[in-house]
Amino acid sequence: MDFRPKESVEEFRRWIRGFVAEHLTEDMIERARRTGTFHDWGFHRALAATGVIAEGMAGPGRAGGRDPLELYVFFDELGLADAPFYGLANTMLVAGVVEQIGSAFHLAEVLPRFHRGEAIAALGYSEPGSGSDVAAAATRAERVPGDPEDEPVWLVNGQKMFTTLVHEAGYVILLTRTDPDVAKHRGLTMFLVPTDLPGISFQAVETMGGDRTNITYFADVRVPDRWRLGEVHGGWDVMKVALAYERGVFGNMNQGVSLLRRFTRWATETGAMDDTAVRKRLARIAIDNEITALLALRPALIASAGGLPTTEGSIAKLYASEAYNRAAEACLDMAGPEGLLGEPGDAWFVDHAARDAPVTTIYGGTSEIQRNNIAEHRLGLPRSR
Amino acid sequence: MDLEPTEDQKAVRSAFSEFFTDRCPISVVRAAEPLGFAADLWRRLAAMGVPGMALPEDAGGGASRADLILLLHEAGRVLAPVPLSAHLAASRLLLDTPWCAGVADGTLIAAPALRPTVDGLARLVPGGAVADVVVALDEDELVAVRGEAPMTAPVNHAAAPLADRYVRDDRGGRVVLARGEDAARRHAALRREWQLYTAATLTGLAERALESAVAYTLEREQFGKPIGAFQAVQQGLADLVGPLDGIRLLTARAAWCADEGDPAEAGRLAVMAFLAATEVARTTTYRAVHFHGGYGVTLEYDIQLYFRRARGWPLVLGDPDEEYRALADDLFGAVGGV
Numbered sequence: 001m002d003f004r005p006k007e008s009v010e011e012f013r014r015w016i017r018g019f020v021a022e023h024l025t026e027d028m029i030e031r032a033r034r035t036g037t038f039h040d041w042g043f044h045r046a047l048a049a050t051g052v053i054a055e056g057m058a059g060p061g062r063a064g065g066r067d068p069l070e071l072y073v074f075f076d077e078l079g080l081a082d083a084p085f086y087g088l089a090n091t092m093l094v095a096g097v098v099e100q101i102g103s104a105f106h107l108a109e110v111l112p113r114f115h116r117g118e119a120i121a122a123l124g125y126s127e128p129g130s131g132s133d134v135a136a137a138a139t140r141a142e143r144v145p146g147d148p149e150d151e152p153v154w155l156v157n158g159q160k161m162f163t164t165l166v167h168e169a170g171y172v173i174l175l176t177r178t179d180p181d182v183a184k185h186r187g188l189t190m191f192l193v194p195t196d197l198p199g200i201s202f203q204a205v206e207t208m209g210g211d212r213t214n215i216t217y218f219a220d221v222r223v224p225d226r227w228r229l230g231e232v233h234g235g236w237d238v239m240k241v242a243l244a245y246e247r248g249v250f251g252n253m254n255q256g257v258s259l260l261r262r263f264t265r266w267a268t269e270t271g272a273m274d275d276t277a278v279r280k281r282l283a284r285i286a287i288d289n290e291i292t293a294l295l296a297l298r299p300a301l302i303a304s305a306g307g308l309p310t311t312e313g314s315i316a317k318l319y320a321s322e323a324y325n326r327a328a329e330a331c332l333d334m335a336g337p338e339g340l341l342g343e344p345g346d347a348w349f350v351d352h353a354a355r356d357a358p359v360t361t362i363y364g365g366t367s368e369i370q371r372n373n374i375a376e377h378r379l380g381l382p383r384s385r
Numbered sequence: 386m387d388l389e390p391t392e393d394q395k396a397v398r399s400a401f402s403e404f405f406t407d408r409c410p411i412s413v414v415r416a417a418e419p420l421g422f423a424a425d426l427w428r429r430l431a432a433m434g435v436p437g438m439a440l441p442e443d444a445g446g447g448a449s450r451a452d453l454i455l456l457l458h459e460a461g462r463v464l465a466p467v468p469l470s471a472h473l474a475a476s477r478l479l480l481d482t483p484w485c486a487g488v489a490d491g492t493l494i495a496a497p498a499l500r501p502t503v504d505g506l507a508r509l510v511p512g513g514a515v516a517d518v519v520v521a522l523d524e525d526e527l528v529a530v531r532g533e534a535p536m537t538a539p540v541n542h543a544a545a546p547l548a549d550r551y552v553r554d555d556r557g558g559r560v561v562l563a564r565g566e567d568a569a570r571r572h573a574a575l576r577r578e579w580q581l582y583t584a585a586t587l588t589g590l591a592e593r594a595l596e597s598a599v600a601y602t603l604e605r606e607q608f609g610k611p612i613g614a615f616q617a618v619q620q621g622l623a624d625l626v627g628p629l630d631g632i633r634l635l636t637a638r639a640a641w642c643a644d645e646g647d648p649a650e651a652g653r654l655a656v657m658a659f660l661a662a663t664e665v666a667r668t669t670t671y672r673a674v675h676f677h678g679g680y681g682v683t684l685e686y687d688i689q690l691y692f693r694r695a696r697g698w699p700l701v702l703g704d705p706d707e708e709y710r711a712l713a714d715d716l717f718g719a720v721g722g723v
């Protein structure tokens with residue numbers, strides 16, 4: 001075992017820290033918090049201009065690109081700084097999938113726009129009837145009969161739920177049902193669809209944690225075949241690639257660190273820091289943060305060494321989100337009534353954490369789904385679904 | 386950076402794993418109760434040079450902390466009834482005493498009084514029941530005292546070889562190792578060293594307890610299928626994995642920092658690893674017993690042996706609350722400090 005950080009990675013960390021210090025303003029952070037849209041075009045374009053999106057990440061089946069460990073550090077630092085990075089994360093993920101699976105058309109038409117920071121992507125997996133069971137997607141895509149000489153066209157009808165950032169996105173990666181008569185994993189097809197096609201509309205959904213997300217409706221949307229991503233009925237294969245990238249990209253699991261930092265500052269100012277009970281609980285949070293950091297680093301290290309992290313991602317995500325909830329609940333108690341106040345200043349971050357933490361055990365695969373994965377693939381217990 | 390053991394470390398680990406699997410089946414653990422000491426196992430470890438491992442190379446040791454925690458992890462997996470953490474931690478202070486050679490070759494067993502003495506009496510010293518040399522903070526002196534091992538322990542939760550030892554009797558020899566602030570500082574370092582080793586031991590214990598629970602749930606059938614096929618059981622077991630991996634990594638990081646010569650960070654991480662391992666070992670053994678159902682609490686089943694040691698081994702340091710408080714001082718500065 002060797003815990004010495006890699007010099008190239010530390011150098012990259014210094015770079016992103018410097019970038020954030022120069023480009024991220026309190027205004028941007030505050031606007032994201034107020035609107036629930038964790039994306040800032042100014043910040044996003046400035047980052048894109050450095051070439052960091054274009055460089056992409058090394059991934060399964062992709063040579064070159066950035067060391068996954070650097071990607072981990074990238075999102076770790078953005079998270080620590082409270083940078084609004086969801087658009088960036090979605091876009092880097094989808095860009096990775098497009099590079100690996102996209103057609104020549106995608107590569108020419110979409111990828112450069114992602115790379116230049118002109119467009120961001122949204123993820124259209126979840127539906128009203130399918131969340132954890134993502135392969136049960138029912139949004140229908142049917143081939144429109146037409147002249148075999150012409151480019152085929154797909155008629156898309158259905159509804160996606162929780163399409164975060166679709167209101168800012170140029171494209172949505174869309175999981176559809178193309179064959180309802182076969183086993184669920186085998187009747188899916190993936191598309192990357194421009195959000196301005198006629199028939200696409202969305203509606204905001206506000207959440208307890210402050211994130212704004214959306215419902216997206218597809219009503220007789222005509223999607224030319226060139227927007228298809230991967231094989232017809234091969235949607236699940238694309239999904240697997242997307243999920244593998246997701247494990248690399250959504251490396252931000254350090255919410256407990258900013259919470260502890262803020263709480264310690266607040267508790268010092270208010271004198272709460274002299275309370276033994278408070279100190280003890282903060283020490284517990286510090287331990288959880290250390291463990292979370294090590295567990296979160298592990299999948300990145302595996303990917304960096306050329307491996308494919310499997311249950312390590314689940315283990316990290318489960319631990320990080322559960323620990324964040326413990327920390328948020330503890331801070332809420334310790335702050336007392338002041339922790340309930342939601343205006344900037346004072347202990348607003350406690351109220352924020354207490355509402356934000358429960359969301360983290362839901363999105364990106366719920367805690368139960370992560371445990372199922374760990375039980376089956378790490379402990380060797382029988383499949384329970 | 387690499388979170389996996391090196392090839393060398395893997396070789397060390399599998400050598401110890403083989404040794405303990407061969408020489409310390411659960412029958413040895415049971416036979417060693419109630420004292421909690423298997424003299425034969427200790428002699429075999431001594432033959433391999435284990436008792437001297439924590440000493441410097443020219444005194445018969447030279448092992449890194451990274452290697453020591455691999456040893457202790459494997460010892461924890463089998464609940465080895467030998468006071469390894471205690472002896473190895475105390476041995477580091479005995480270099481310049483007449484007993485160094487004996488401690489290195491294992492003919493003498495050393496034990497640390499983790500809490501300060503009261504009127505010269507060190508209470509419930511881990512390994513104290515079998516120790517020939519006891520290291521203790523006696524008022525403002527850090528002392529090493531050679532005495533008679535009582536070879537009997539008060540009946541206790543973990544069947545651990547605990548004993549009260551009086552450290553002002555100098556008939557067998559008594560050496561003052563340090564005085565004043567230096568004594569307090571070195572005693573604090575001794576406690577942290579013991580915490581690091583105990584964290585590693587508890588990690589092994591918890592790992593094995595989880596494996597036993599998984600194996601049992603695959604074998605035991607109810608309602609026509611293995612209980613391990615029930616999701617409630619699966620989720621309860623899956624929950625234990627992250628914390629277990631976490632304490633293993635944290636302990637390794639603490640050991641690595643110590644080896645790299647960063648004692649402040651190493652000490653802080655050792656306390657964290659100890660506190661986390663204490664909790665994880667408790668939770669893990671609780672669930673492991675629970676998923677064995679009624680059989681888990683019968684003395685015939687081995688899992689209750691794990692449950693009891695998970696609580697007994699760390700508690701000799703004192704109420705973990707005090708350690709949380711000390712950790713907070715380390716992390717955030719003392720109350721009223723600047």
Ligand SMILES: Cc1cc2nc3c(=O)[nH]c(=O)nc-3n(C[C@H](O)[C@H](O)[C@H](O)COP(=O)(O)OP(=O)(O)OC[C@H]3O[C@@H](n4cnc5c(N)ncnc54)[C@H](O)[C@@H]3O)c2cc1C
Nearest residue numbers: 123124125126130131132162163164211362363364366368
């Ligand atoms: C703020 C936010 C943003 C999101 N952003 C996106 C996005 O951009 N794109 C996108 O596609 N999706 C997004 N999601 C959706 C997210 O991925 C789903 O909410 C999640 O996968 C859970 O699905 P569900 O909400 O339908 O819950 P369900 O799947 O209905 O689960 C409900 C409960 O049942 C449990 N459960 C379900 N199946 C099992 C099982 N097999 N075993 C044990 N327990 C089970 C779950 O753990 C959960 O506790 C977002 C969600 C939120 C809250």
